[in-house]
Amino acid sequence: xxxxxxxxxxxxxxxxxxxxxxxxxxxxxxxxxxxxxxxxxxxxxxxxxxxxxxxxxxxxxxxxxxxxxxxxxxxxxxxxxxxxxxxxxxxxxxxxxxxxxxxxxxxxxxxxxxxxxxxxxxxxxxxxxxxxxxxxxxxxxxxxxxxxxxxxxxxxxxxxxxxxxxxxxxxxxxxxxxxxxxxxxxxxxxxxxxxxxxxxxxxxxxxxxxxxxxxxxxxxxxxxxxxxxxxxxxxxxxxxxxxxxxxxxxxxxxxxxxxxxxxxxxxxxxxxxxxxxxxxxxxxxxxxxxxxxxxxxxxxxxxxxxxxxxxxxxxxxxxxxxxxxxxxxxxxxxxxxxxxxxxxxxxxxxxxxxx
Numbered sequence: 264x265x266x267x268x269x270x271x272x273x274x275x276x277x278x279x280x281x282x283x284x285x286x287x288x289x290x291x292x293x294x295x296x297x298x299x300x301x302x303x304x305x306x307x308x309x310x311x312x313x314x315x316x317x318x319x320x321x322x323x324x325x326x327x328x329x330x331x332x333x334x335x336x337x338x339x340x341x342x343x344x345x346x347x348x349x350x351x352x353x354x355x356x357x358x359x360x361x362x363x364x365x366x367x368x369x370x371x372x373x374x375x376x377x378x379x380x381x382x383x384x385x386x387x388x389x390x391x392x393x394x395x396x397x398x399x400x401x402x403x404x405x406x407x408x409x410x411x412x413x414x415x416x417x418x419x420x421x422x423x424x425x426x427x428x429x430x431x432x433x434x435x436x437x438x439x440x441x442x443x444x445x446x447x448x449x450x451x452x453x454x455x456x457x458x459x460x461x462x463x464x465x466x467x468x469x470x471x472x473x474x475x476x477x478x479x480x481x482x483x484x485x486x487x488x489x490x491x492x493x494x495x496x497x498x499x500x501x502x503x504x505x506x507x508x509x510x511x512x513x514x515x516x517x518x519x520x521x522x523x524x525x526x527x528x529x530x531x532x533x534x535x536x537x538x539x540x541x542x543x544x545x546x547x548x549x550x551x552x553x554x555x556x557x558x559x560x561x562x563x564x565x566x567x568x569x570x571x572x573x574x575x576x577x578x579x580x581x582x583x584x585x586x587x588x589x590x591x592x593x594x595x596x597x598x599x600x601x602x603x604x605x606x607x608x609x610x611x612x613x614x615x616x617x618x
Contacts, residue, residue, distance in 0.1 A: 264292070266371045266568055267306075267364075268315065269299035270329040271337055271380035275401050275413025276549035277557035279323040279330055281375055284561025286320045292569065297367070298330070302337030303383070306363040307356055324558065325548050338383055361390050371568045375399050377411075378596060381576065385589045388574045395567045396576035396589050397560050401544060404448035406595040407587035408578035412560065415552040417444065417544040418454045421494075424540055425459030428492060436489040438480060438527050438535040442520030444544050445496030449599045451544065456494035456614065457605060463615045465495040465523070468599045469606075470502035471617030473523070477530045479615040484533075493527070495519050502618075559584050 268285055270278055286296045298319075300310035310332070313319070323330055336343055342356040364372065371393045374384040377400035384394045398405040401417035421443045432439040441461075443451045449466025456464035463479055465471045480491045497516045500506045509517035517539070524537035549557065556579060563577040563584040575586040599606065610616070 264289070264294040264370045264568070265297070265368060266294060266373060266565070267297050267299050267312065267367070267369045268331070268373045269303055269305075269375065270331050270333045270399070271302040271374065271376040271383070272333060272335055272399065273377070273401070274328050274333055274545050275399050275411075276327045276416035276545070276547060277412030277553035278328065278333075278375065278399065279320075279326045280549060280554045280557025281397055281399075281412065281561040281564075282315070282330065283320040283323055284558035285373055285565050286315045286561075287317065288562040288565040289568075290317060292565070294565075297369070299372075301332040302334040302380075303339055303360060304334065304337055306360050306367075307339065307342070308363075312367060324554050327545075327547050327549065338379070340383065340386060357387065357390060360387070361392060364392055371395065371573070373397060373564045373568070377402075377405060378593065381405070381589055382593055385574070385593065388589070393568075393571075393573040394589075395564045395573060396592070397564050398576060398578065398592070401451065402445050402448050403450040404446075404597050405592060406597045407576065407592040409581060410556065410579050412549070412553045412557040413545070414450065415556075416547065416550045417451055418458070419550055420544050420547060421451055421455035421540055422459045424538075424543075425455060425461060425492060425494065428538070429460075429490075432490040432492060435534070438491045438493065438524070438531075438533050440493040440495060440520045440524040440527070440535065440537040442495050442497055442517075442537065442539040442541075444540075446498040446516055448597060449496040449499065452494050452496035452499070453599055453605055453609070457609050457612075459492070459494070461494040461614060462491040463493040463617060464609060465493065465499040465519075465617055466599055467496055467498040467500065467506075469601060469616045469618050470500060470504075472502055473526045473530065473617070475615065476523070476617040477527055479617075480527065480531055480533060491533075493523065495523055
């Protein structure tokens with residue numbers, strides 16, 4: 264067997280652990296592995312296929328990022344190219360990719376990615392490429408799995424930042440608004456906010472009323488607590504309002520922390536500052552949990568290839584790693600349930616969701 268491994272979409276701590284788990288598991292079966300550079304670009308002449316052996320994956324488990332590189336714009340069905348006149352166009356290069364896959368005499372493709380990459384994998388499967396998926400997103404919003412690697416590291420990074428903000432917020436008697444990642448799902452904001460003892464948490468699943476947010480801040484003022492910490496997911500939005508975009512045309516989210524901070528200062532008169540953690544959440548060495556989960560996912564993906572269970576994604580359903588159909592995963596993206604235990608816990612310890 265000769266299998267190819269690709270990483271697409273945003274990077275996440277634990278990607279290299281997945282690659283190492285898959286490569287070593289394949290080598291121990293006597294198989295050959297290659298890595299597809301820069302998403303699927305390596306199969307379309309945009310980059311290279313690189314051999315992956317024991318020496319290539321030695322010592323990478325603790326490393327952030329991905330040794331294969333990645334891209335957010337690597338959809339072979341809508342490949343973006345710039346013409347000589349400077350215009351950008353999209354064209355379908357999926358048939359070229361299938362031809363290249365066969366020309367390289369590959370037997371299977373392991374796609375490590377989030378919803379976008381998994382959707383590409385599903386469509387490539389329909390064109391005859393044997394595919395196995397591995398869920399990757401720090402947002403933890405892929406369905407079918409309790410956790411995705413990278414999420415635990417991102418939450419730890421965000422929690423550490425919130426911890427550090429407490430001292431400066433209290434010293435200056437300010438409100439600090441921290442923006443974390445989470446386009447459609449507020450798992451990072453929720454978990455880091457609860458763990459970091461935030462006073463307000465704003466997530467996409469629970470539209471907020473800025474007056475209720477300010478009411479929580481005034482309530483703390485009345486009790487002699489002259490500072491507050493607000494954690495907001497980038498995709499959070501006010502009830503009846505819109506998300507905040509840095510680039511509306513490309514629908515690039517961002518700016519909600521600044522918007523909320525301005526509203527708080529205007530309504531309450533409290534000095535308010537905003538902070539965007541951004542890509543800090545994607546970086547750094549993965550936590551022990553993410554390293555172990557990554558290795559388990561990589562080895563499990565190769566087991567699925569060995570069992571010819573194509574069109575499936577590996578998933579954590581404790582205590583086991585199981586196979587879930589990619590079609591099922593894409594039909595049921597994961598979101599924070601408003602009646603979940605963590606939300607209930609937050610409310611019971613006095614955290615406001617602005618609703």
